[in-house]
Amino acid sequence: MRITVGKGSCGIAAGALEIFELLKSGASEKQLDCPVTATGCVGMCYLEPIVNIIEDDGFVRTYVKVNAEAAGEILKSAAGEQNRAEEYAIADEDAAGLKSQSRVALKNCGIINPESIDEYLAQDGYAAARKCIGEMTPERVIEEVKISGIGGRGGAGFPTWFKWNAARASAGEKKYVICNADEGDPGAFMDRALIEGDPHAVIEGMLIAAYAIGSDEGVVYVRAEYPLAIERLEKAIGQAKERGFLGKNIFGGGFSFNLRIKAGAGAFVCGEETALIASLEGERGMPRLKPPFPAQKGFWGKPSNINNVETYANIPWIMRNGGAAFSAMGTESSKGTKVFALTGKIAKGGLVEAPMGGSIREVIFGVGGGIKDGKAFKAVQMGGPSGGCIPAELSDTLIDYRALAETGAIMGSGGMVVMDETTCMVDMARFFLDFTCRESCGKCVHCRIGTRRMLEIMERICDGKGADGDIEQLTGLADEIKNGALCALGQTAPNPVLTTLRYFKNEYEDHIYRKKCTAHACKALLSYEIDAERCTGCTLCARKCPADAISGERKLPHKIDMNKCIKCGKCAEVCRFDAVAID
Amino acid sequence: MECKCQTEMIPKFADAAIDISPLLPVLEAYSGVQGSLITVLQKAQELYGYLPADLLAYIARRLGVAPAKVMGVVSFYTQFRTKPAGKHLILICQGTACHVNGSAEIERAVREYLGVEEGEISKDGLFSYNNVACLGCCSLSPVMMIGDKTYGALTGKSVAKILKEIEKEEAE
Numbered sequence: 001m002r003i004t005v006g007k008g009s010c011g012i013a014a015g016a017l018e019i020f021e022l023l024k025s026g027a028s029e030k031q032l033d034c035p036v037t038a039t040g041c042v043g044m045c046y047l048e049p050i051v052n053i054i055e056d057d058g059f060v061r062t063y064v065k066v067n068a069e070a071a072g073e074i075l076k077s078a079a080g081e082q083n084r085a086e087e088y089a090i091a092d093e094d095a096a097g098l099k100s101q102s103r104v105a106l107k108n109c110g111i112i113n114p115e116s117i118d119e120y121l122a123q124d125g126y127a128a129a130r131k132c133i134g135e136m137t138p139e140r141v142i143e144e145v146k147i148s149g150i151g152g153r154g155g156a157g158f159p160t161w162f163k164w165n166a167a168r169a170s171a172g173e174k175k176y177v178i179c180n181a182d183e184g185d186p187g188a189f190m191d192r193a194l195i196e197g198d199p200h201a202v203i204e205g206m207l208i209a210a211y212a213i214g215s216d217e218g219v220v221y222v223r224a225e226y227p228l229a230i231e232r233l234e235k236a237i238g239q240a241k242e243r244g245f246l247g248k249n250i251f252g253g254g255f256s257f258n259l260r261i262k263a264g265a266g267a268f269v270c271g272e273e274t275a276l277i278a279s280l281e282g283e284r285g286m287p288r289l290k291p292p293f294p295a296q297k298g299f300w301g302k303p304s305n306i307n308n309v310e311t312y313a314n315i316p317w318i319m320r321n322g323g324a325a326f327s328a329m330g331t332e333s334s335k336g337t338k339v340f341a342l343t344g345k346i347a348k349g350g351l352v353e354a355p356m357g358g359s360i361r362e363v364i365f366g367v368g369g370g371i372k373d374g375k376a377f378k379a380v381q382m383g384g385p386s387g388g389c390i391p392a393e394l395s396d397t398l399i400d401y402r403a404l405a406e407t408g409a410i411m412g413s414g415g416m417v418v419m420d421e422t423t424c425m426v427d428m429a430r431f432f433l434d435f436t437c438r439e440s441c442g443k444c445v446h447c448r449i450g451t452r453r454m455l456e457i458m459e460r461i462c463d464g465k466g467a468d469g470d471i472e473q474l475t476g477l478a479d480e481i482k483n484g485a486l487c488a489l490g491q492t493a494p495n496p497v498l499t500t501l502r503y504f505k506n507e508y509e510d511h512i513y514r515k516k517c518t519a520h521a522c523k524a525l526l527s528y529e530i531d532a533e534r535c536t537g538c539t540l541c542a543r544k545c546p547a548d549a550i551s552g553e554r555k556l557p558h559k560i561d562m563n564k565c566i567k568c569g570k571c572a573e574v575c576r577f578d579a580v581a582i583d
Numbered sequence: 584m585e586c587k588c589q590t591e592m593i594p595k596f597a598d599a600a601i602d603i604s605p606l607l608p609v610l611e612a613y614s615g616v617q618g619s620l621i622t623v624l625q626k627a628q629e630l631y632g633y634l635p636a637d638l639l640a641y642i643a644r645r646l647g648v649a650p651a652k653v654m655g656v657v658s659f660y661t662q663f664r665t666k667p668a669g670k671h672l673i674l675i676c677q678g679t680a681c682h683v684n685g686s687a688e689i690e691r692a693v694r695e696y697l698g699v700e701e702g703e704i705s706k707d708g709l710f711s712y713n714n715v716a717c718l719g720c721c722s723l724s725p726v727m728m729i730g731d732k733t734y735g736a737l738t739g740k741s742v743a744k745i746l747k748e749i750e751k752e753e754a755e
Contacts (some may be wrong), residue, residue: 013733186678186717265660282620343680349722417679535625554679
């Protein structure tokens with residue numbers, strides 16, 4: 001028997017480290033023959049900290065939202081003493097949600113100890129690399145990737161085999177394999193969870209890619225904001241070197257490959273491959289014109305293959321099970337499975353892996369458990385700042401590169417931020433524009449200045465200073481930026497505005513012409529009024545009001561002076577009688 | 584006037600507290616390595632907590648690149664600071680999920696508690712805060728990070744409690 005504790009970043013933030021220590025010390029106190037080990041994130045972030053008791057026959061009991069008391073009960077259960085651990089057992093519905101997923105990239109996440117190469121090896125780890133290097137020609141490896149139909153999981157879905165083939169075909173002795181782990185999309189964390197939960201899968205995928213294109217050197221470019229991912233990956237690389245999976249003459253086949261980590265320094269644009277290369281070279285991460293593509297001229301001018309973390313993590317599975325098994329899942333235009341990060345106003349936030357081709361509704365209302373606090377589903381933002389908002393009425397849209405593109409959104413890296421009736425779509429679009437505007441590298445005028453102009457208009461609208469003609473100006477600017485920017489960051493920056501204009505134009509008009517924010521999110525557009533019937537004259541709001549805008553006698557209804565009111569909402573927040581009406 | 588940028592750039596730091604010696608092994612290790620500027624800057628910031636202008640000029644000279652280029656890189660990436668941070672640096676996540684779940688309120692709570700604006704150090708020198716793009720803990724939003732520790736599912740109240748806790752630890 002052994003006990004595992006989910007120690008991904010999400011688990012740790014929920015208190016997994018303390019639980020881990022409690023279980024460890026408790027197990028030794030009770031003299032249990034039961035090692036306590038860590039695993040990565042299983043994806044059910046809303047249930048963290050998660051603890052498993054795994055029997056020798058493989059039977060698993062899962063406990064969720066484990067606190068100190070629960071840890072004690074779990075230990076009693078492990079020791080065969082009378083206990084109340086059952087109270088913390090995972091609900092059948094949640095367990096079924098996990099079972100219903102098709103796990104390829106996340107296969108080992110939350111199952112194995114990411115810091116133990118032996119546990120990875122026990123799951124057929126490095127068998128795929130051994131098979132490729134020992135038995136297959138590089139061409140044959142690329143052919144298998146082609147059969148799988150896998151497309152780049154970072155966003156664009158570009159056929160992976162094509163990139164590999166192009167890098168292989170490029171002339172030159174020196175070639176590089178690069179892993180893009182600069183997961184910058186706000187609202188996406190699949191790459192973090194993958195590296196934290198199963199770093200060897202990423203290493204093995206890169207190793208296979210290196211063999212296929214003929215490279216002897218690889219770099220993983222990881223965001224500096226992911227210290228735990230960097231630490232686990234470092235450890236994994238060290239272990240792989242020790243066992244001879246990295247280094248010289250791997251598997252005795254004369255093939256050599258070395259891998260190192262480069263920590264990013266915080267720039268969203270570095271997710272763009274040419275910007276990433278510039279950053280790897282120690283420069284400002286600014287994209288350059290393609291062609292030449294990185295496969296021809298990349299890192300230090302040498303042919304380089306760049307794939308996303310999730311793409312590499314899928315490769316070992318594809319090589320073990322065959323490309324056909326992968327392409328059997330998904331749709332005609334989108335093969336295999338995809339990992340999604342479900343966040344925002346969702347009941348069960350976390351990571352989900354499902355075959356392509358399911359509907360948005362299935363993901364949000366199935367595994368995702370619907371909307372938090374029983375509110376109404378309004379829209380889902382897919383593809384981060386480059387993507388768009390898909391409204392509730394289109395939630396039967398299939399998750400497929402083509403079908404999503406038709407809505408104006410994109411698959412992106414798989415972030416799904418769910419919004420409910422309290423989310424203002426105009427504010428949402430402003431938020432994304434603010435992000436891309438700040439993250440614009442400044443190279444292209446359209447992106448640098450165009451996004452700034454659009455942002456100014458959006459800010460004005462949210463501030464209640466919108467004017468007739470603003471919508472036309474926004475669409476005009478959006479069009480120019482799409483056409484005038486060099487890289488995907490600029491070309492897609494207007495998407496959040498365009499999609500919200502397409503599906504939620506009424507909200508823009510409410511803001512501009514009626515000076516109303518129906519979601520009650522844009523503070524400048526709100527007005528506060530005290531309901532005389534409900535107000536008991538407790539004076540709390542008057543005392544808390546930072547602008548001294550509330551007056552009234554004790555035990556008599558109070559009044560807000562709207563000329564003084566700064567619309568901070570403090571009165572509504574502190575009122576115990578629900579007497580402050582917001583419009 | 585003759586160009587003196589090569590000759591006058593000996594470490595003559597305005598801030599006498601800056602001791603160059605811990606950085607020397609780093610510069611030694613990376614002096615011949617192509618493309619190592621970002622790594623050197625990251626290590627320097629780790630050592631000094633921020634990147635003072637004098638230090639940047641010194642790094643430029645040692646690596647043999649123009650000071651303007653060093654400054655260009657420093658100003659490009661959000662990780663680099665040219666002003667000192669508080670002993671505990673608070674990173675408030677402003678990612679999409681956190682935004683939807685009220686990160687603006689979290690920032691307000693931190694700002695009011697510390698009584699400083701973004702990037703400034705609190706009076707006791709213990710804290711400073713910065714807004715950052717996604718920290719990748721979206722399912723726990725709103726989130727902030729202090730040091731290596733991530734705090735999730737925050738409210739204005741829990742923020743104050745967390746900061747108070749750290750103050751208490753510091754006082755002991």
